[in-house]
Amino acid sequence: MTLRVLATGPLCTVQDLGRSGWFADGVGVSGAADRRSLALANRLVGNDESAAGIECLLGGLELSALAPVTVAVTGAPASITVEGTPNGHASVIDLACGQTVRLGLASAGLRTYVAVRGGIDVPAVLGSRSYDTLSAIGPAPLQVGQELPVGPTPGGWPIIDQAPVAAMTSDPVIARVSFGPRDEWFEQPQDLLDGWWEVSDRSDRVGARLIRPERFPSLRRRDESELPSEGIPLGAVQVPPSGEPVIFLADHPITGGYPVIGVVVDADIDLVAQARPGQQIRFVRA
Missing domain, CATH: 2.40.100.10 (Cyclophilin-like)
Structure with missing residues (x-):
């Protein structure tokens, strides 16, 4: 299974929970800036919490499914539509082959996370699929037209269709x-x-x-x-x-x-x- 990138917004990168154990070689952990949001998105689609997903700065991502796939969107609350139909934040979304999911700009917060059942299966670098913006280690930021491979479907399935998460605001x-x-x-x-x-x-x-x-x-x-x-x-x-x-x-x-x-x-x-x-x-x- 793969996803095709149709738009990226300001910046979209692949992130997991980072690469540990490389400090002695001068390499930091990196990984999702908001670890809880990525972990929640992964739980919603039945992945291990550490599976690679997509971190989007302010939203603006558009993905087309080249095969049936299940996704979840968490973090900064961007509007979510599938073929123009609104979908809920922090909910499980099934995409048929050829359908497109679009994220608007987030109304609060800074980073939105997209997890796909099976995880984004780009090659790992030093044990992680995260892109480190400081050292440029890991897969480069997403580009329009890029196709993202999706890993094997994991066993088991979550028992919830939507997570009850607190609304993100611009409060201090x-x-x-x-x-x-x-x-x-x-x-x-x-x-x-x-x-x-x-x-x-x-x-x-x-x-x-x-x-x-x-x-x-x-x-x-x-x-x-x-x-x-x-x-x-x-x-x-x-x-x-x-x-x-x-x-x-x-x-x-x-x-x-x-x-x-x-x-x-x-x-x-x-x-x-x-x-x-x-x-x-x-x-x-x-």
Whole structure:
């Protein structure tokens, strides 16, 4: 079975839950920026949660089924139509041969996920089918006219046609943060918690870059010396000389030389990955 790509929107990539075990070789994990949404889409079509699906920035994807196939769409709530007929978000959708599923632009959130029963069966690189935008490892972003192979149908079948998921909104995202390892490099680390930050339009899969409204204090370094490069985990809040933090996401570098004031707890990283430019991020102590 295969799917033909008719439109891609701003950016569509193949993603699974990432490639682990390669830090010593300088290769990060990558994978879906919003892991929960990809895992949910896979569960809806009866796949293992780690199966490869499609991550779409803001929606805009169009796929034509070249054989009967079952898909599910989760994450940022883009409108879903099959041959012009609306379909529900986070629901199981059966496509007949020749039918086209189209995603509109998401009304909230940033990333929409499409899973297909059997998974997107492109060749794995270092054990993963994910595309890493920082290192360009893995299958290249989707192109119009490309045909995507679908893997063998897995055994078993889910017992639900639609998942009851909470509506995604543009409300402020609350990110719990544990301070350290370099919070002592800042005059008042607690300034990170005052007021709110806004997501910059320079954000990407590497990190959510934040800007500060003038009414709130900026982060001022106590120590202006150079910091030797050290390991950086997913969710690290790194502060470059501008004083505007970056929350590292799926394609983050594995080392860095700017101080990390804190780390966002793992459970909140998927929420940060769905925050749009201009949306507020509020840090609270974990």
